[in-house]
Amino acid sequence: MEENRLAELAEHYAKHMITDFSVSSRTDTALDVDEELPPFNVVDVLEAHATLVESSTEFDGRIIEVNNYVDVIRDDGAEAMIPMDRVAAEDIDTAQVSLAAQFHALYAEAHLIMRTFAGLDRIRQALADEAAK
Numbered sequence: 001m002e003e004n005r006l007a008e009l010a011e012h013y014a015k016h017m018i019t020d021f022s023v024s025s026r027t028d029t030a031l032d033v034d035e036e037l038p039p040f041n042v043v044d045v046l047e048a049h050a051t052l053v054e055s056s057t058e059f060d061g062r063i064i065e066v067n068n069y070v071d072v073i074r075d076d077g078a079e080a081m082i083p084m085d086r087v088a089a090e091d092i093d094t095a096q097v098s099l100a101a102q103f104h105a106l107y108a109e110a111h112l113i114m115r116t117f118a119g120l121d122r123i124r125q126a127l128a129d130e131a132a133k
Contacts, residue, residue, distance in 0.1 A: 001093045001096075005093065006046065006049065006093075006097065007042065007046065009045075009093060009094060009097040010042045010045035010046050010049065010097055010100075010101075011042045012073065012075075012077075012097075013045050013073060013097055013098060013100075013101040014040055014041050014042045014044070014045055014101070015077075016073050016077045016079075040101075040104070040105070044101075044104045044108075045097060045100050045101045045104060046100075047104070048100040048101065048103045048104035048107070049096070049097060049100035051100075051103070052096070052099065052100055052103060068083060068084050068085075069081045069082060069083055069084065070082050070084060070087060070091070070095040070098070070099070071095065071098045071099075071102070072091050072094045072095050072098055073094065073098060074094075082095070
């Protein structure tokens with residue numbers, strides 16, 4: 001895929017794809033970590049796409065499908081779910097960028113969960129220290 005086409009698709013997904021960070025309410029605000037989630041943008045999609053391109057060779061020859069469908073957002077912003085066996089050549093680039101966008105959203109959500117987990121561990125240690133006094 002040409003670089004300018006990738007950037008164009010990434011920008012399209014950043015504008016049209018809804019990313020719901022459902023774990024954002026679990027962040028570690030009690031310990032003065034008051035980070036607000038940055039907006040989902042074209043750079044996030046491009047970075048996720050690069051990560052997937054680099055690591056996809058590890059899965060060469062394996063068939064991995066998610067519910068046997070891929071997600072594509074059309075030029076008009078309409079979203080389409082296409083069965084894996086009906087993906088046309090012109091859908092592949094958009095499907096890959098869609099997967100990159102979804103990958104970024106999953107990675108961000110996993111990061112929030114890990115940060116919350118670490119925060120709970122710090123709270124447990126702080127409570128233990130306080131009880132020991």
